[in-house]
Amino acid sequence: MDVWKEMKRLHVEQVVFCQEEQDGLQAVIAIHSTTRGPALGGCRMWMYDSEDDAVLDAVRLARGMTYKAAVFGLPYGGGKAVIVGNPQTDKSAAKFRTLGRFIERLQGRYVTGVDLGTTVRDMDWIRLETAHVTDTTGTIMAAGDFTAEMTAYGVFLGMKASAYFLLGSGDLNGRTVAVQGLGKVGFLLCGMLRDAGANLVIADIDSSRVERAVKAYHAKAAAPDDIYGESCDIFAPCALGGVLNDVTIPQLRCKIVAGAANNQLLEEIRHGEELEKRGILYAPDYVLNAGGLIITACELQGLAQADMKRSVERVYGTLLQVFEIAQQEGLQTWQAANRLAEQNLLHP
Structure with a gap:
């Protein structure tokens, strides 16, 4: 996949590739738009068949979040983070804390939360490194279902x-x-x-x-x-x-x-x-x-x-x-x- 071409087609502002060998982190953060405000979108963890699939999922989902926010007039844009890995066997506090540090470097342009394959505990780990995360313990969003x-x-x-x-x-x-x-x-x-x-x-x-x-x-x-x-x-x-x-x-x-x-x-x-x-x-x-x-x-x-x-x-x-x-x-x-x-x- 030509990442630049796909970003242009979907009008994506930014794609961040996150890699940390020691923690085993391989992740992509896609920020589709910050025109209306910070990009909101959850962090999902999935066993993608290829790197291209992970990137494509991130940018398409980020675009969907932008349009979802815009159609309801919300003061936010759309983003998405995807972690490549098995959510049942490949999680660790170190991995999510490392992702949190990458999110912190974006200085509030992207705010993450629970998505497919992730939990409140995972968001708590991210919260140790950045305030730009929702669905953490004690919030309404983390209460039950x-x-x-x-x-x-x-x-x-x-x-x-x-x-x-x-x-x-x-x-x-x-x-x-x-x-x-x-x-x-x-x-x-x-x-x-x-x-x-x-x-x-x-x-x-x-x-x-x-x-x-x-x-x-x-x-x-x-x-x-x-x-x-x-x-x-x-x-x-x-x-x-x-x-x-x-x-x-x-x-x-x-x-x-x-x-x-x-x-x-x-x-x-x-x-x-x-x-x-x-x-x-x-x-x-x-x-x-x-x-x-x-x-x-x-x-x-x-x-x-x-x-x-x-x-x-x-x-x-x-x-x-x-x-x-x-x-x-x-x-x-x-x-x-x-x-x-x-x-x-x-x-x-």
């Missing part, structure tokens, strides 16, 4: 907005929702959907998660490769990105795609067009899954927990605004979301 709950809540509200726009009613009672991925966000989302009277079809590569959801929510289980073809009103990708592609889109039997996963469209233009041709309404992922970022911004501004939840409720109205822009201007929904975000970036 509040961050995941608010992310799931935003996705749930986005589903209701999507159903209202396309089907004429935001009531999910009796609707069938196929949820792909039962991590914290996916599992909590299932609970909200069940409480709303929705019928659930679920899939995850971890069979124990599937068993737990079947028992808790009386859900129907589907094989991971079969979930795309399940007949449903809403398909909810809540695992990894790139799941809407040449192989999966022809299988879809849904009216709406609305889920928590980042970067769901493998190729935005082409695969967005394919969904549109099939009459499937796509709810842009970074609008739906912004709950975690919204409450991070709220905590940095000193707001209380109740105010944080009310802030997440903006997802419903913002998504309807995106759909209306798409309809009025003849755009794909992801393009309409980008248009709204870019307007806010031009006028910080």
Whole structure:
């Protein structure tokens, strides 16, 4: 991969390669934009297949965080840190403290937090070296599953907005929702959907998660490769990105795609067009899954927990605004979301 070319394509401000042989740290920090303020974005740890994959993940996720903040008018930009390694076996205090020193050298341009493969303990280690970190012990964000709950809540509200726009009613009672991925966000989302009277079809590569959801929510289980073809009103990708592609889109039997996963469209233009041709309404992922970022911004501004939840409720109205822009201007929904975000970036 040509890193310079990719940075130019995505308008990335800065990419920092972090390496410390003694601690075994190999990491990338991507800062997409600081136009509206410091770049917010979590630190994830993952076994990437290649260095290119790690860099691409960092810059794409950082860009998504910028647009996520901008579409809601938050005074922050987007960034992301990725550590190459197995989160189950390769962690150490020294490794995260070293990353903390790299973050400190950025002098507040980037603020990190918990993400895929990292925990509150990891953020506590980073905090020993820098104040530019959230989700540490004692903060609201580190209390239980509040961050995941608010992310799931935003996705749930986005589903209701999507159903209202396309089907004429935001009531999910009796609707069938196929949820792909039962991590914290996916599992909590299932609970909200069940409480709303929705019928659930679920899939995850971890069979124990599937068993737990079947028992808790009386859900129907589907094989991971079969979930795309399940007949449903809403398909909810809540695992990894790139799941809407040449192989999966022809299988879809849904009216709406609305889920928590980042970067769901493998190729935005082409695969967005394919969904549109099939009459499937796509709810842009970074609008739906912004709950975690919204409450991070709220905590940095000193707001209380109740105010944080009310802030997440903006997802419903913002998504309807995106759909209306798409309809009025003849755009794909992801393009309409980008248009709204870019307007806010031009006028910080």
